Amino acid sequence: MRHNLRHLRVFVAVAETGSVSRAGELRHVSQPAVTQAIARVERIAGQPLFERTTQGLFLNKAGEVLLTRVRRALEFLDPALVDISPRLQVTATTAQLQSLIAMREAENFTLAARRLDLAQATVHRAITQLEQEARRPLFERTAYGMIGTKAAQNLALAARLAFAELAQAEADLGEIRATEAGRIVIGAMPLSRAYALPQAIVRFRAAGRRLPIDVVEGTYDDLLAGLRRGEIDFLIGALREPAPIGDVDQRVLFHDTIVLVAGADHPLTTQQTISTADLARYPWVVAPKGAPIRGHFEAIFTQEGLAVPGQLVESRSLILMRELLNASDHLGCISRLQAEAEISHGLMNPLAYSLVDTERPIGLTLRKGWLPTAAQAEFLDMLGTGTD
Known part of the structure; x- marks a missing residue:
C-alpha cells in the first residue's frame, strides 16, 4: 500500500484507544496531526475506517480488516527495526525501507535506483539516513558489490513481508467495497502447470473473479525463496519430505506416480x-x-x-x-x-x-501463518476441488 508508516502507527493507536487525544499522547504527536493521519489513511483506503461518536472513535468492518493487516505487518517489521535501533520504529519511512530492499537485492546503488525508478542520490541518501540512525554501516563494500550486513538482510526480509501484508490489505478492503484489488501470485512447478492449475484457473474465472493471476516458473529453490520473501503467495507442486525449512507449511492435495x-x-x-x-x-x-x-x-x-x-x-x-x-x-x-x-x-x-x-505427494507450500485474502482462499479451495 502507499501508506505512510507513521500514519499507520497512529491509526493503530486510535483503534486501540478510541481517542484522538490519547492516541496523540501515545505517539507523541498533536491532536491535529492525529486527525490528519487518520484522514490520510482513510483516503488511501478509499472508505471510512471508524464510526465517530460522542464516546469516541470505533472501528467499522473496514477498519478492523485494516487493523489486522497493519498489526501483522508491524509484527514482521518492528523486531528487525529494534534489532538495529529502537529509534527506527519512529523514524523509518516506507521510502527508506524500499531503498534498503532494493540495495539488499541489487548490491549496487545504480541498479537499486534503476529498480525503484529513482535518482541514485535518493537511494544513497535513504541508506545513509538509516545508517545514521543505526550508528553503524548496514552495507559492506566488497569486490562483488555492496553486501548487506546480517541486520540489513533481516530488516530487508521483514520489510518485504510487512509490505506484502499491506498489499493484502488493499485486496481485503476491495472485498468490502465489492471491487477486486491485488493479484494472485503462484509459484508453479511442472506438474501443476499441466494438470491441477489450469482446472483451478478455469473454475476461478467461471466464478466471476477477474483479478490478475501471475504464474511464476523456476527452480524449486528459487520459488521457495520468493515465497519466503513474500513475492509469491503459495507454491503448488511436488512436496518435499520433510518440509525444507521451518517457516513453511505443506498441504497435500493429491498423490501422483x-x-x-x-x-x-x-x-x-x-x-x-x-x-x-x-x-x-x-x-x-x-x-x-x-x-x-x-x-x-x-x-x-x-x-x-x-x-x-x-x-x-x-x-x-x-x-x-x-x-x-x-x-x-x-x-x-x-x-x-x-x-x-x-x-x-x-x-x-x-x-x-x-x-x-x-507415489509422491503433490500439494501446496505456504508461508507459516500466512493469511490469504478472500480471493486467494477461494482459489485455494478450487485447487482442492479440482484434484479430488
Missing part, C-alpha cells in the same frame, strides 16, 4: 517385458538433481545394483522431453499426471516396466 516414456518408434515400445538392464542402455531426459522425481529415477537402477545411466539431459521441460523422445532413442522419466495429455494424444508412449513405491 511416475511413468517411463519413449517416442513412438523406440524399440522398447514393442517389448512386453523390459528389464532394468534394458533401460540402462539408453540416454534419458530427467529432472535435475534435488527434484523428488530424480530420486525415484536413480532408485530404479541403484536398487538393482546398476549404475545410473550417464547420458542424461536434465530438464523440467515437458516440451523438450517430448521432442527429444520423438527425434531420438532417449527415454523419459516423468510424472504420470504431467504426461497424461501427451500420452493420450500419442505423443509419448508409456513403457511396460513395472514401477513400485513411486
Whole structure:
C-alpha cells in the first residue's frame, strides 16, 4: 500500500484507544496531526475506517480488516527495526525501507535506483539516513558489490513481508467495497502447470473473479525463496519430505506416480517385458538433481545394483522431453499426471516396466501463518476441488 508508516502507527493507536487525544499522547504527536493521519489513511483506503461518536472513535468492518493487516505487518517489521535501533520504529519511512530492499537485492546503488525508478542520490541518501540512525554501516563494500550486513538482510526480509501484508490489505478492503484489488501470485512447478492449475484457473474465472493471476516458473529453490520473501503467495507442486525449512507449511492435495516414456518408434515400445538392464542402455531426459522425481529415477537402477545411466539431459521441460523422445532413442522419466495429455494424444508412449513405491505427494507450500485474502482462499479451495 502507499501508506505512510507513521500514519499507520497512529491509526493503530486510535483503534486501540478510541481517542484522538490519547492516541496523540501515545505517539507523541498533536491532536491535529492525529486527525490528519487518520484522514490520510482513510483516503488511501478509499472508505471510512471508524464510526465517530460522542464516546469516541470505533472501528467499522473496514477498519478492523485494516487493523489486522497493519498489526501483522508491524509484527514482521518492528523486531528487525529494534534489532538495529529502537529509534527506527519512529523514524523509518516506507521510502527508506524500499531503498534498503532494493540495495539488499541489487548490491549496487545504480541498479537499486534503476529498480525503484529513482535518482541514485535518493537511494544513497535513504541508506545513509538509516545508517545514521543505526550508528553503524548496514552495507559492506566488497569486490562483488555492496553486501548487506546480517541486520540489513533481516530488516530487508521483514520489510518485504510487512509490505506484502499491506498489499493484502488493499485486496481485503476491495472485498468490502465489492471491487477486486491485488493479484494472485503462484509459484508453479511442472506438474501443476499441466494438470491441477489450469482446472483451478478455469473454475476461478467461471466464478466471476477477474483479478490478475501471475504464474511464476523456476527452480524449486528459487520459488521457495520468493515465497519466503513474500513475492509469491503459495507454491503448488511436488512436496518435499520433510518440509525444507521451518517457516513453511505443506498441504497435500493429491498423490501422483511416475511413468517411463519413449517416442513412438523406440524399440522398447514393442517389448512386453523390459528389464532394468534394458533401460540402462539408453540416454534419458530427467529432472535435475534435488527434484523428488530424480530420486525415484536413480532408485530404479541403484536398487538393482546398476549404475545410473550417464547420458542424461536434465530438464523440467515437458516440451523438450517430448521432442527429444520423438527425434531420438532417449527415454523419459516423468510424472504420470504431467504426461497424461501427451500420452493420450500419442505423443509419448508409456513403457511396460513395472514401477513400485513411486507415489509422491503433490500439494501446496505456504508461508507459516500466512493469511490469504478472500480471493486467494477461494482459489485455494478450487485447487482442492479440482484434484479430488
